[in-house]
Amino acid sequence: MAHMKTLTRAATLAVATLIAPAAFAASDTAEPVDQTVYEGRETLPDPTEGQCDVERSLVEFKDNLWRHTNGSFPATHSGLVLITDEGALVVDAGNTCVAKWLQDEIKTRFDADIKYVVMTHAHFDHLAGTQVWQDAGATVIAQRNAIEPIIGEKLPVATPDRVFDTEAEIELGGETILLHHEPAGSHSNSMVQVVFPRQQAMQCTDVCQSKTFPYMDFLDFYYDGWINTLDWVIEQDVDLIDVGHYNDPATTEDIVALRDYMVDLHDQVLARLREGMVWDQLWRTITAGNEHKEDWFGYDNMRWANIVGMYRWVNNHRRGVW
Numbered sequence: 001m002a003h004m005k006t007l008t009r010a011a012t013l014a015v016a017t018l019i020a021p022a023a024f025a026a027s028d029t030a031e032p033v034d035q036t037v038y039e040g041r042e043t044l045p046d047p048t049e050g051q052c053d054v055e056r057s058l059v060e061f062k063d064n065l066w067r068h069t070n071g072s073f074p075a076t077h078s079g080l081v082l083i084t085d086e087g088a089l090v091v092d093a094g095n096t097c098v099a100k101w102l103q104d105e106i107k108t109r110f111d112a113d114i115k116y117v118v119m120t121h122a123h124f125d126h127l128a129g130t131q132v133w134q135d136a137g138a139t140v141i142a143q144r145n146a147i148e149p150i151i152g153e154k155l156p157v158a159t160p161d162r163v164f165d166t167e168a169e170i171e172l173g174g175e176t177i178l179l180h181h182e183p184a185g186s187h188s189n190s191m192v193q194v195v196f197p198r199q200q201a202m203q204c205t206d207v208c209q210s211k212t213f214p215y216m217d218f219l220d221f222y223y224d225g226w227i228n229t230l231d232w233v234i235e236q237d238v239d240l241i242d243v244g245h246y247n248d249p250a251t252t253e254d255i256v257a258l259r260d261y262m263v264d265l266h267d268q269v270l271a272r273l274r275e276g277m278v279w280d281q282l283w284r285t286i287t288a289g290n291e292h293k294e295d296w297f298g299y300d301n302m303r304w305a306n307i308v309g310m311y312r313w314v315n316n317h318r319r320g321v322w
């Protein structure tokens with residue numbers, strides 16, 4: 001009898017599959033990662049596991065594209081969420097406890113499961129919680145370079161299921177999502193920009209800024225690739241850019257202003273080093289960023305650190321007559 005039941009269920013399923021509209025079939029152009037190599041890998045304790053008492057939200061961004069946030073200003077972490085008939089695609093997580101909440105929220109509000117997770121880069125603050133969704137069946141995509149630091153730093157996050165080098169595409173529920181990586185690095189060497197062409201929107205975490213000075217002394221920094229990335233972002237000319245932190249999305253105009261500041265800061269530091277200025281003279285004469293003293297966040301607590309970071313980069317990447 002039990003056998004009969006199984007057969008009947010199988011037959012019903014087969015018929016349902018046949019008569020179902022030839023709907024969508026999620027797919028992507030990334031390559032599989034051999035997960036068996038990393039099975040049982042050592043991870044550090046996850047400090048966000050019990051961090052449930054933080055602000056969180058899921059608000060509409062544009063045309064079925066939503067934005068999830070957690071934390072409180074100014075360290076709010078954010079990422080975009082695309083809802084389709086085939087399930088959701090979520091960019092980053094940022095907190096393990098909040099990831100569980102977000103999974104339930106997406107299920108309750110949209111009756112959708114998380115099908116794809118895109119990691120913007122291998123920094124723990126953006127990836128905490130991705131393992132929750134992977135465990136629930138989501139496919140996790142990252143740039144290939146993300147694997148090394150995730151494993152090497154023992155990050156308690158998902159080990160990517162699939163990776164790509166410079167460009168990849170995801171098809172989900174009739175939507176196309178484009179992933180881009182600048183080979184020269186930018187903020188880490190695993191940075192991914194995520195473009196939603198139909199919505200004219202983009203996820204550009206940490207490299208793009210929304211009326212703020214870049215964070216501290218440019219952690220995990222590659223100047224040339226950062227500028228290349230900003231050039232690429234400007235070229236896309238999308239309407240809305242989520243920067244992974246803070247409250248407001250950025251516009252292309254904001255990215256142009258950020259590029260101008262970074263190049264100005266770089267060129268000023270380089271010129272002064274070539275003049276033979278020592279650090280103590282140099283930092284006092286930098287004027288880059290003064291034009292944003294009023295309209296950008298962080299003039300007092302970020303700009304000085306920006307000078308330190310740029311000085312370090314420039315000094316490490318020049319040689320004169322020996």
Ligand SMILES: [Zn+2]
Nearest residue numbers: 121123187206
């Ligand atoms: Zn980062």
